[in-house]
Amino acid sequence: MASKLKKREKKYSLADLKTLGQQLLTSRLHINNLSILLTFVTPDSPPQHALESLLSIQSFFTPLLPLLPASTPSHESNPDPELVYRVWLRSKFDDFVQSLCDVFISSKSDDALREVALDAVMEFVKVRSAGKFHSAIYHKLLHSIVHCMLDIDDSLLDLLTTKYFKFVDVRYFTYVSLEKLARTLEGKGNKNGRIDVEDQSHVTSSMDLAIYKIHYILSHIPPLEASGEKLDVEAWTDLGIFIGRSNSKGHTKREDISAESQNPNHKVLPSKNVSKKMKLKFTKAWIAFLRLPLPVDVYKEVLVALHEAVIPYFSSPIMLCDFLTRSYDIGGVVSVMALSSLYILMTQHGIEYPNFYDKLYALLEPSIFMTKHRAKFFQLLDSCLKSSLLPAYLAAAFCKKLSRLALCVPPAGALVIVALVHNLLQRHPSINCLINREGDTGTGRGNFEEENESLQNAEKCSDPELFDRKGGFDHFKNEECDPKETNALRSSLWEIDNLRNHYCPPVSRFVLSLENDLAVRSRAPEIAVKDFSSGSYATIFNNEIRRRVKQVPLAFYKSTPTSLFSDFDFPGWTFKFKDAELMNENDQAIGTSEVHSDKSAKRLRTN
Template sequence: MASILSKKQKKKQKTTTLSHLKTLGHQLLSSRAHINNLPTLLSFVSSSSPPQFALESLLSLHSFFTPVLSDLTPSSAKLSAATDDPDLIYRTWLRAKFHDFVRSLVDVSVSPQSDETLNEVVLDTLMEFVKLGNGGRFNSAIYHKLIYSIIHSTSPVDFVLDLLVSKYFKYIDVRYFTCISVEKISRTLEEKGFPGTNGNKENHSIESTEHLIHKIHQVLSRIPALEGSVDKMDHEMWSESGENENLSGEQKEGKKRKSEKNNSKVLSASTIAKRMKLKFTKAWITFLRLPLPLDVYKQVLVSLHQAVIPHLSNPVMLCDFLTKSYDIGGVISVMALSSLYILLTQHGLEYPNFYEKLYALLTPSIFMAKHRAKFFQLLDSCLKSPLLPAYLASAFAKKLSRLSISVPPSGGLVIVALIHNLLRRHPSINCLVHREDDEAAKEDTEADKRVSDNADDARTGTDVSDRKLGVDHFNDEERDPKKSRAMRSSLWEIDTLRHHYCPPVSRFVLSLENDLTVRAKTTEISIQDFSSGSYSTIFGDEIRRRVKQVPLAFYKATPTSLFAESDFAGWTFKYDGKKNKNGGAEENETTEELKEGDHNTAKRPRI
């Protein structure tokens, strides 16, 4: 039966002209006798109708419903079978048709077949009903249908969402009810449970769940936070816009006080402002409990410390989410460090294993990570406290020193800057700078020996002086800094940077030769100046330098390798070139000349 009716409607739409629709609209607006034109016009408000037909029907229906919204029967009222009041029956029927109209508008707004111009008119019409459809109060039911359809749409709705953000998110009540709708949708998704991975049906459910989470984040991340004081009385509200344009300032205040006194159910701007942080917090906390896809997870962690934490009612509520993210390791831990650091330093969060996890993040891959600049700045801030134990400071210094051997030149510059600041802040670890033999190890304090004895050292019970020369007792693979035995080692890796092939690194190492124990004579190095370095930045700085003396080298024959074989014992550098037309005679001659030549002229003089 329904298919037969739809076919009849399609035939009717084909035979209907735009002028006929205008006539139907004028008749509907002019007399109640033409009320039967309402279902006809309503059938044209769909994405399958031509845009001009849908637009003409929409304008006529909007003009018809706007003045009668306040007279419609409430949605909660039920019509009994014994009711004989024709006016009540008429108003109840109009209420049902109004709901059908709103449902059609919502469907058109999220349909991929709709025209952008039509979408803009549809959104404005819906928001007009949101403002007027509840007796002057914000109609949250209609607005929730719109947000629900945007999130559950299977096609992109970026245009409608951008319109909603640009035109209506400036109103505090729109933001307020957006948070409420997002929280409801997230909570419903959480209560349904998350599907497994067995079967095609479940895999399809997983894809749909991830799609919903993407859409929820897309809406939630666009909600502007409440700016300024919550006691401000001039927050603009959509439900009150356009009503007081012709009133003076005193009249506006008097009307606002009167409405608040007479109707306690009406939410004022100040009331919404006080509740906004709570709703904003609930929306984010409920969303973060969902199984976030990896791309959404990273986007959340990147913006959490700037766009979310400062505007929450109680930021400590994020501690579970952030500590779990920090325990994952890798890039996720690096991205979670910014928000976790704010909770630790500004909101009194206690995290006993914080430095152990931070120590575990120091790997060669971190020097090529996308967010390495922010990580190095936070690492320097985390190690700034003068109350940091000596074994922790020495472990971080030694770990960074060991990494300097395997990282790019830009990483070497950052490491030297970090170690410089560590040595300046913690004079107790200056013994790591110059330790030629084991005699210096005898001067360890009793506290250092206790730390070393508790570090599961296999040589516990042996005398320190029995240790062999040239042995580094630092355990690079140990994840616990307390057990790494860093206080028994030295920063010998930094000495190798004196002869680094990159001139900026070898020059920068000279900063560690100053007496860093005298704090008045030295200053801390800004990590921000080196944290975002790369090969290109170093090369750009070098070509811009003004060099007064240029070193020259002369060769009896063209060299075939960058380094001489004597620089790397056990390594060979062979030139696998193609033979020339003369049968390779010239190549053999060149090889003999290279063997006889003095490679020492190509070597850089060492200090």
């Protein structure tokens, strides 16, 4: 192939190509020049040769496009020579369009040549059907982009999105084409079971690459409406998208087509009439895309942007219910990402999810405080627990679970937990029993097996003082996934009390403010969780270095400590020397010996 190209370049110079193009545009006698020029419209040709051939062929076909047959006619015994000529031109035009698509998607092509090739295809889309959008040519372009086996540069796709997606009809038929391409990929995915094992990896990689491209194009199509306002949109073709409806008298009613006298090249359409059609195609394209086996990274990107970029423009957001519930049932980070969209469906579109709070309770794991999207999750968690109709056991379970997590999460997570617990206690007075409960929290009814087991273990202890000093039994089941079975109402918030001695000063100060707010419950407002949800070690450090401190501690203890730990930290244990007097005598003896040795040393130096 390379040798043929070199021979062809030697045979036809750039000046020869210009001559061939001029001859083609002047007379039919030189129609064979069309086939010669087509051989240079390839990614392997020199950019100047390909550009010169491309422009000549484009100038030749542009006035002839309305005269070309829409399809190949049936075979006749005595065909019309003019019809045969036009059919041949139609086949050459199809080859030219395919060559333009190949040049556009090839990495060997020059950037300027790519842009000219794209403009030529879009010009054919406009003039092929006498002013009506020719969706077949545009679909061929998108098909070449999606099914290209090579990874296309984002700048190439940006050229299409930034230059042509501002036109409403281009967006409309983009949705139509992407829906067809997604359904085709879905059919191939369903047939993967009948493919050989050796070809399975190839099919998976090519499908993943196609899914990447479909998602990129879908996510970069600007929405028709912005913030609920009706906007006038511009069309790429003269006749726009829709054809007028005929009334009972047979007259055509063109409500969607405005006067072309304002702008003969581009037509302005009222978005009020276009919105319903656009939303319908938008919905079909996204539904077909979400049925594909999405790669993990694409799946996460879709879930993150679904509640803002997709749901507001859906014709019926309820259609996303199955996709979001399946995503929410996966667990982990995927469930966190699906929570935003599912919450919108529940609060704004009347979706019922019976096990919603059970799944939400199961998401409370230490790993949540390390995820990338934890800020949005904590804000949604606070919103989900805002209703005063929540049963007491559910509010207590969330409050207790969060308090237990506060013992093992970073300081920024502890601050968020204190804010969430504060709001729960303010909203649900029925769980106030968790605040000041001391000693054994048992009520005489409940799980006596756990209490008896703890008592038996305590009786086996050899130290009776340790048994006497043993604190109350915590009935809360931290490993239980069902909030009903956690026995949270029989427990207490001793974990929050422990945070008063937290090693991070902001956490201990925040807990003290929580105690003050609970003391004056009627005047204490709720805490904005969003102020703490995106915290980290860096934010805590920056806040501390900007904080003005009135008193600076110069020592860790106001008085000299006599033991390593206090008696209250480890009941039954002691960390003091039993024979303190002997220790003092030994210290004094050591001190006197050091004094005598110093004196002898001084005598030696004087001598």
